[in-house]
Amino acid sequence: MYDFVIIGGGIVGLSVGMSLGKRFPSKSILIIEKEDKIAAHQTGHNSGVIHSGIYYKPNSFKAEFTRKGNQSIVEFCQTYDLPYKVCGKFIVATRKSELSALQNLYQQGLKNGLEVEKVSAEEIKEKEPYINCLEGIKVEKAGITDYTKICRKYIDLIQKQGGELKLNTKVINIRNIQNNKILETTQGEIKAKFMINCAGLYSDFITKLDGFRPPAQIIPFRGEYYQLKPNKNYLVNSLIYPVPNPEFPFLGVHFTRMIDGSVHAGPNAVLSLKREGYKKTDFDAKEFFEIVTYKGFWKLVQKHTNEGVKEIIRSFSKTAFVKSLQQLIPEITINDVVSCEAGVRAQALKNNGSLVDDFLIIQNKNSLHVCNAPSPAATASLEIGKYIVNQISQQG
Structure with missing residues (x-):
């Protein structure tokens, strides 16, 4: 006992x-x-x-x-x-339509008692010279x-x-x-x-x-990553994130300079057909049945159909995935990245379709x-x- x-x-x-x-x-x-x-x-x-x-x-x-x-x-x-390593993080707006969401995020950071700073594109490029942005938030302690x-x-x-x-x-x-x-x-x-x-x-x-x-029921979402080839690691020095899309409940693909110096790009967010399904081909009939018979899942799909389709396209198309990365760093090409290990996020979903x-x-x-x-x-x-x-x- x-x-x-x-x-x-x-x-x-x-x-x-x-x-x-x-x-x-x-x-x-x-x-x-x-x-x-x-x-x-x-x-x-x-x-x-x-x-x-x-x-x-x-x-x-x-x-x-x-x-x-x-x-x-x-x-x-x-x-x-x-x-x-406390390397800091930049959350950047690449379009004018994202500026209001960036400002809201900045205000939320202040309310949460964080050391956050609004920074111009020029200030960001002092540390991240290859980035594309209009302005951003610097999160010092990330x-x-x-x-x-x-x-x-x-x-x-x-x-x-x-x-x-x-x-x-x-x-x-x-x-x-x-x-x-x-x-x-x-x-x-x-x-x-x-x-x-x-x-x-x-x-x-x-x-x-x-x-x-x-x-709530756990719905598994696989997050797939690419990794920059070592000769391209110079393109990213810290952590670079987009402004979160308010129409989608995940952060969007971003760049992470790992503790070993490698740079990972991602993840997307696609439904996994198995709770521990790290590959596209992983499938468990019982677990898949539990997902598709859960009302909350279909309500989630209805809410986020357009963004969900984009995530699936990025999952199967390296070109589409790299295109989303180019919004942050235009210099990256399809030949600069290789696929690497995925993760699966255990996300609780309510019956009404809200995460x-x-x-x-x-x-x-x-x-x-x-x-x-x-x-x-x-x-x-x-x-x-x-x-x-x-x-x-x-x-x-």
């Missing part, structure tokens, strides 16, 4: 385990992960950006946790000598790191605290007996006094196994479910962990 069992060995589950160990040093803690390694999915396919919190509604979990997490994740990297390495340090600290990790352990059923959780797994039964669901792409599935109806736009955490008597924690959850991971442990502590 464990005091706490955490389902999911991604960055959120590991942060929760580490925070629990600090708060309850005498309690037994187990993290179970269905893969043969930690950080195998969203975390391991993360672009590594240390976000600022500019995109999120003031007073939301995302805004608060990301602003605080921007500092705490950097301090964590400094403490444990992990790679990071940066880059390696979240897989951060996860390895999380688990190292958890194990030093006395916590345990079991890999290749998939949950297939959950029973409640005398206020305890009995987790039936591929490695046998595991008993817990309190269970925490950090299962990412399968968080709604685990919530249902626990006997609760989640307020859950904040972290969604639901607590019950002896369980807690993280039902929505896509990007910027990696940046905010330490703050999410602290929050969850505080919620459990208050419950007693």
